[in-house]
Amino acid sequence: MENSERTVAELVLDQLSLFGVKRIYGVVGDAIIGLIDALAKQDQIQFIAVKHESTAAFMASAEAKLTGRLAVCTATMGPGAANLLNGLGDAYADKVPVLAITGQAPTEKIGTEFPQYVDQQELMKPFASFSANLASQDAIIELLHRASCKSVEQRVVTHLSIPKDLFMVSSLKEPRPLPKRIDGVSYFTKESLIEATSIMKTAKRPMILAGSGAAAASEEVEMLGEMWGAGILTSLGEKGLLDESSPHLLQGIGEGGNPYAADILKDADVVLLAGTAWWPEGYVPSDAQIIQIDTHFDKIEKSIPVQLGITGSTEEVLPLLREGLQGFSRAEEWVDRCLKAKQKWAEQNEQEGNSAGSPVHPSRIMRALERTVDADAILAVDTGDGTVWLNRNFRQKQQKVLFSGYWRTMGFGLPAAMAAKLEKPEKQVVAIVGDGGLQMTLADLTTATRYGLNITIIVLNNGSLQMERDKINVMDKKEIGVDLTNPDFVKIAEACGWKGFHVATDQELESMLETALKIKAPTLVDIQTSQAFFPETN
Structure with a gap:
């Protein structure tokens, strides 16, 4: 790139393009007019205009969860920046790389009673690991590079506020690409993992709990489970890690998981956490030895009494652990117990999924989805009753599940589905939302129309905030x-340009879903859903 003056806004886009950013999600506002002008003059980065800033941040969070790349959202100062917070909270809680760029008051008005002014560094402090306000046009590359590198390398939220006037000021600074990263080169040998394999060899009741960090190691997880004689549990976000038919897979754990797996996990004597820091409260075995594998050390021992932490990738570590277990004699009584729990739940799950009646039972809806969605579909799940019913009754193949893990916010489903379709246009994308969650982002139906996103929304319409009702009753x-x-x-x-279908009975459920999923346009299926009490509510 030849040495020539570029505005701060143009430099921001040049720099983000070098980072691999494909799109910026946001709402146009007065304080970011300079950035909007620069976006309109180029075609490297697409601006996705949404109806509410929380949707923009949700979409950035979902994109980062799906790709692992830096994702970006933008908003104006004051209320615009404040509206980003819920989506940034989701990215913060689930540890994904999101950068928020917000407009700020003109330079000479910072700290005054200027309309919409707020100290944005204080505003973002709970969620952003790095937040800075641009004070000079010549600092833009350094600050943006620092924020982006930190976000990607540490999987955190970062933030940069830019005064309205500085967006349009020129600078001779040159963009710098992200440093190249070479993953999977941690120095591990079978000998270096002797302590881990020594613990594993003592196991009479081993378990594996796998999460998103094991996404690239599904075969290794399955082979280790077979050799070690371990039951395998997955977090909701990695429900598609292994096919439901995998012999040692007991499905999920916690609210919505295999109800018979809970007692098994509590009885485990050695547990291997493969790429996950999640553990349902109340399920930690009192006397188990716990080994955790994760690429980021700050995830080791996250509210879990870990005895040994291994900082590395699961696909790198698991084969060496398996090699170190050569000659291990697995406990067949434990294997049989795990298989019986799997079979017992499989029979009950099949029965639940065939629940008849109208309005339609949530279990029946999940069984119908299981039969109709593509094996490699992306499922964007909102927070609420549908989340736990999906975890309980949907028997996965290789589907990818996007959801709000630790933050657990309603309103995530529709934005996540739109972000997924933009990133993976070749995939079938299905949003599974409750009637309450959908109404939090309902205006953004028109965003899918605007960008021609042929996603399908499945609405579990039971006229209530059912999860909260269940908890109140308990x-x-x-x-x-x-x-x-x-x-x-x-x-x-339909008023927003979508195709729409009502489903009132279980008899028409599959056929209506099949029809809707084949339509190459945004499609909504409104299912009259029974107010079924979720059996694991606590």
């Missing part, structure tokens, strides 16, 4: 505010 408290006043979702979808 606590024997009085309820108020859990009943919803729902619009006709199909009419709203």
